[in-house]
Amino acid sequence: MADTIGLEVTRYSPERDVQPALQTFQVPLRKDWTVLDGLNYIKDKVDGSLSFRWSCRMGICGSCGMMVNGEPKLTCATFLSNYAPGPVRVEPLRYFPVIRDLVVAITDFMAKLQAVKPWIVRQQEKPLAEGEYLQTPQQMDLYKQFSMCINCMICYAACPVYGLDPLFTGPAALALAQRYNLDSRDQGAQERLTLLSRDEGIWGCTFVGECTKVCPKHVDPAGAIQQYKLTAAKEWFQSLLMPWATK
Amino acid sequence: MVSIAADAVGHEMKQAPAYSEFHPRWYRSRVSTYWWLGKWAHLKFILRELSSVFVAFFVVLTLLQIWAVRSGPEAYAEFQEWLRKPLVITLNVISFFFVLFHAITWFNVAPRAMAVRVGGKRVPDVVIAGSNYAAWVVVSAIVAWLLLGG
Numbered sequence: 001m002a003d004t005i006g007l008e009v010t011r012y013s014p015e016r017d018v019q020p021a022l023q024t025f026q027v028p029l030r031k032d033w034t035v036l037d038g039l040n041y042i043k044d045k046v047d048g049s050l051s052f053r054w055s056c057r058m059g060i061c062g063s064c065g066m067m068v069n070g071e072p073k074l075t076c077a078t079f080l081s082n083y084a085p086g087p088v089r090v091e092p093l094r095y096f097p098v099i100r101d102l103v104v105a106i107t108d109f110m111a112k113l114q115a116v117k118p119w120i121v122r123q124q125e126k127p128l129a130e131g132e133y134l135q136t137p138q139q140m141d142l143y144k145q146f147s148m149c150i151n152c153m154i155c156y157a158a159c160p161v162y163g164l165d166p167l168f169t170g171p172a173a174l175a176l177a178q179r180y181n182l183d184s185r186d187q188g189a190q191e192r193l194t195l196l197s198r199d200e201g202i203w204g205c206t207f208v209g210e211c212t213k214v215c216p217k218h219v220d221p222a223g224a225i226q227q228y229k230l231t232a233a234k235e236w237f238q239s240l241l242m243p244w245a246t247k
Numbered sequence: 248m249v250s251i252a253a254d255a256v257g258h259e260m261k262q263a264p265a266y267s268e269f270h271p272r273w274y275r276s277r278v279s280t281y282w283w284l285g286k287w288a289h290l291k292f293i294l295r296e297l298s299s300v301f302v303a304f305f306v307v308l309t310l311l312q313i314w315a316v317r318s319g320p321e322a323y324a325e326f327q328e329w330l331r332k333p334l335v336i337t338l339n340v341i342s343f344f345f346v347l348f349h350a351i352t353w354f355n356v357a358p359r360a361m362a363v364r365v366g367g368k369r370v371p372d373v374v375i376a377g378s379n380y381a382a383w384v385v386v387s388a389i390v391a392w393l394l395l396g397g
Contacts, residue, residue: 014271097273105273138367160289163278207356208292226360 005029005080006087007038009050012098020098022089029084035075036064039090039102052102059216062152066102067091072157074216093153095163109153112169116177116196121188133185146179146224148217155211155221161204168204169196171211171221178224181231197232205229291352298349301342308339354379 004026012020025046027038036054043050055061057076064075069089080088096104126133155171156162162170177196181189196202205225212222238245283289315326329335357379358372 012274014273017274020274094276095278097275099271099273141367141369142364160278160282160292163282206292206296207359208289209356209359210288212359213288220359223359223362226356227362230360 002029002085005038005084007035007042008087008089009039009042009102010091010098011050011101012092014100020092024087027080029080029086031079031081033080035066035068035073035078035080035088035090038080038088039075050102051100060150062150065093065152065154065157067094067157072154072214074152074154077216093157095157095159095166096153106153108166109151109156109170109173112173113151113176116169116173117188117192118173118176118180120180120183120186121191122185123187135184139184142184143179143182146175146182146219146221149176149179149219149221150217152216154214154216155219158210158214160208160210161206165200165204167200169201171205171225172219174202174205174228175219175221175224178228181228193232193235196228197236202228202232294345295349295352298345301345302349304338304342305346350383354383 005028007025007027008022009025010020011017011023025038025042027033027041030037034057036057039050039052040054043052052064052066054064054076056063059074059077062074065072066075067073067090068075068078069083070091072093075090080086090102092098092102092104096106096108099105120133149172151172153172155175159168159171162168174196177192180186181192198204202225205222207222207226209222212220215221283293312326315323330339354376358375361375363370363375
């Protein structure tokens with residue numbers, strides 16, 4: 001195994017540059033090194049001005065999502081040795097505006113995430129004296145897969161619909177909406193449906209299916225959205241055939 | 248005591264925070280019109296979308312056929328003659344493959360949309376897709392029997 005590998009890293013300085021350009025660095029190629037280790041090596045030893053987001057190094061925080069050779073990846077879980085002899089191209093997450101180098105603006109995602117009310121909505125809270133809201137393992141199993149999302153936005157970088165229409169709510173936010181819809185303790189499904197049964201919501205999804213393929217936590221956002229569509233379609237038919245039954 | 252900036256309370260997040268006079272220039276790249284040519288998965292998706300045109304073509308063809316049958320033996324013979332033209336045969340062959348592609352990709356993604364649970368356990372994807380294929384074969388066999396043997 002060669003002892004170094006080339007990293008072609010996107011550099012963009014909003015003060016100086018009109019558009020991003022690639023800069024190549026040589027970093028040690030070690031069996032246990034991830035792309036993130038390579039970036040940290042550059043930052044520590046070669047060029048301290050390189051900007052990128054990271055935190056936990058163990059696939060939990062969801063900060064270090066970047067494009068690695070054109071595929072959206074968590075750089076802390078992507079090994080350099082898989083790309084030997086290289087070079088490896090590291091770019092900021094696709095479809096997001098670039099603030100600097102590998103750092104993208106995530107304001108849009110944050111607003112969308114908040115909009116889908118990703119928390120347990122209760123019409124009326126139970127009195128404290130009645131204790132906690134209990135749930136059986138079967139009830140938890142309904143939504144558990146969708147609750148594994150770490151908001152890393154890798155699915156957004158894989159979604160051409162989001163790239164073409166930035167108003168689209170997007171895979172992660174819709175999957176999280178469905179996660180709470182399926183939670184037996186939640187009563188906010190109707191509120192969310194009003195918000196998400198729109199062209200920019202679930203119906204914006206054309207089922208390309210790439211979000212599910214790239215998800216590092218196996219959340220299956222594409223599945224969540226299609227199941228959500230099914231529910232919405234059933235609700236619509238019900239309101240058409242039995243208008244008196246709908247709330 | 249922690250003081251909370253008034254701007255941060257009860258407001259939606261702003262695209263460009265108003266307090267920053269020198270907001271950095273974000274670089275936004277454009278998505279190419281030909282984005283779907285770069286990756287096989289994307290091209291496959293576009294072909295699947297395109298296949299709906301051919302599905303519609305078969306529907307129109309069937310309607311024309313019914314109309315020809317209704318208009319009498321002469322019109323039907325004329326319709327059959329039209330079907331024998333090389334151009335129409337080519338179009339039909341292409342359409343057939345697109346409809347086949349449409350059906351297969353459709354059945355393969357069915358398990359994503361159908362989360363069927365039996366006894367609290369989710370039915371495996373293979374079973375969902377398999378039963379869709381089985382139903383397809385059965386319906387096709389019935390149609391073939393009606394047209395050819397019945």
